[in-house]
Amino acid sequence: MSTAEITAQFDDLRARRNAIVLAIGQALYGSATVIMFTTAGLIGVQIAPSKAWATLPISAFVIGTAVSTIPAAMLMRAIGRRPGFMLGAFAGTIGALIGVYAIYTRDFQLFILATVLQGVYQAFAQHSRFAAADMASPAFRPKAISWVMTGGVAAGLLGTSLVMFTTDLLAPVTFAGCYAAMAVICTLAIGVLAFVDIPRKEETVSAGDTRPLAEIVKQPRLIVAVIAATLSYGMMNLVMTAAPIAMIDCGFTTTTAAWAIQWHVMAMFVPSFFTGQIIARVGAERVCAAGLLLLAAAATAGLLGISFGHFAVNLILLGLGWNFGFIGGTTLLTECYRPAERERVQGLNDFAVFGTVAIASLTSGKLLDWFGWASVNIAVYPTVVVALSLILWIMLKRRRRAVAN
Template sequence: MTSPTAEAHFVDDRLARRNAFLLAAAQALGGAITSITIATGGLTGFYLLGPDKSLATLPVTTMVLGTACGTVPAALLMRRIGRRPGFMIGSLVGAAGGIAACLAILYGSFLLFALATWFTGLSTAFVQQYRFAATDTASAVFRPKAISWVLAGGILAGVIGPQTVIWTRDLFSPIQFAGAFLAQAGLCLIAMTILAFVSIPKPKISDDRTKGRPLTQILSETRIAIAVLCGVVSYALMSLVMTAAPLAMVQCGLSADNAALGIQWHVIAMFAPSFFTGNLIARFGRETITAIGLALLATSGIVALTGLTLGHFWLALILLGLGWNFGFIGATAMLTDAHRPEERARVQAANDLCVFGFVAIASFSSGKILNVAGWGMVNWALFPVIALALAALSWLVLTGRHRTA
């Protein structure tokens, strides 16, 4: 006979499974809007701008800035009104951004298009909370699986976004890509409908006032500083190359559809290894996996520099995604191992601020570098930064300072 405790545990996880499934479906749709902007943002900017094309990737940068600006407000809003209404508002913002982007393209306004992608980024800040929300009603045993389900939705998002571009970019022909952003609005509205069925109780406000060490003291600790450095390098360099890649492919005579499919395989490579990256970290160590990720980013640059065929672009983008996965997740694991529990919120917030700040700079710089010096220079820029991160990581390990205190 099943005990009441076991039965309650089963009921709780049944709710958690339902929520995780719904959030994974919403991730597949809501997460696809990022792929749409990455695949077409630079190309659209190129078409909308005048003779000076150096700002072509600005719409991708404004999307990143929107995500950075929305991370804290999204968390605070959901803390006040709950997960479900917060997520639905986020989807509505994404739909508004898609409609605004479509109108901007139809009217030929580059500035309005960049503003519209900022709202897309703001919506993405809510999407990034899905994996955390999936654990809210889960038992300790089911939490890793709940996160994996949502990550699986991320893989589908990498397919849905580029395929949406391919099927809808000529909807308003001869004006390209306006249809893709109108479709973005549709994806967000479908995701909002799915999110209406999520059932997560509002969290209780914690009265814990424990602050731990001052933030400046925490960030000056060697292990934390190098973990943040590796996370910034992994994410920013990935963004530098990824943002420029679709525009570079079209400039090399490849089609916009080929560029969209390249981003598709890149995003799949970013998320697919997540199912076993944790096991690799547990077996080989955080620093080792982070170093492998940085090495894969460098390998991506080498492949990109050896040729301009479709195969070279796609292979470079796949390696870039794998490098991001190992490098960024490894660096994140290094960070979580280096601070005290009561310092978690402040350290993670400071880390995210550093990461997204440099990602915004990288995505903005990629268009400038591509326009002035070409695709080759975009990839040459990887090597000195990766060398710096690998040197710092090697020093950390050789001096034994990576060990938990």
């Protein structure tokens, strides 16, 4: 690779500007997602054929993400990051408008379509964390990823506030106002993402600087990175999807549930202000391990009681665990591929993540309906044990290699 190519590849000044734009885009996308996660299960309770299918809209959202991740990655490779992000936000706008109509007509199948399109939006938006790393030097990369994730702090405040203020905006049709607000947010995101400044891959790297995908995915660190991110996201989704419905079942109001979700989302993203620095200091593996332990602590809090305090602590610890586990796994993944390989690996990673999350969200409703809130939390423990064992394995593997050298 020539000096000019290296200069184009690593440009921390542009990476900082992009991280700021992407953080704003992440705040808008996150707000739309918070609205959907807070209300979709409750809407499902109202219009689904049975309560057991109440979380199907959220599952459809995640399935929409899973099936769109690889096409989104390939499309961004062909047309570039900026138009890809804008196209994703446009899908979100259409999905939100369909959602308004579906709620008015109590059409459950049409509401499923609305959440699928929101999932397509997420498939593109999830590339924000990778896009932040595209131009960043190895030293700045964890911080760039972390900066983008801080957009979720604004999402936690804006999204849940909008739920509270727009739930009855279009009364007597509950929640239709939430999806009208979502349409406005997605439209604003299209304008913000027009300022993304990332050259297409062909302009910065040699097309021949690639390895076969089969060779890439055999790397132990890549396997563990994908599993850590997948299980962190999956278990967070499993519990968070069921939490608002469980709270309503326990006698809490929609507003109270929205407050708990707000604290959860804040816990998911506030640590992003310093997660990058922690990773730079202690390593991605240790941060992932800490996140998984926090997920186990969240499950324990959920098993100890059903007061508002128990739900709040459960959701706060769940958010913290997701932040450390998911950002740590994402950072670990960026160490396992070359620039020319990024879209294929990122698409494969997100397909694994959101395929698992789709299963988790659908399982969440079934577990809650059949066995209760406790069963949702108990399901967290086995996955934490598996992921922690794999992280310990690669840490010991690295230590043995260091001793041998």
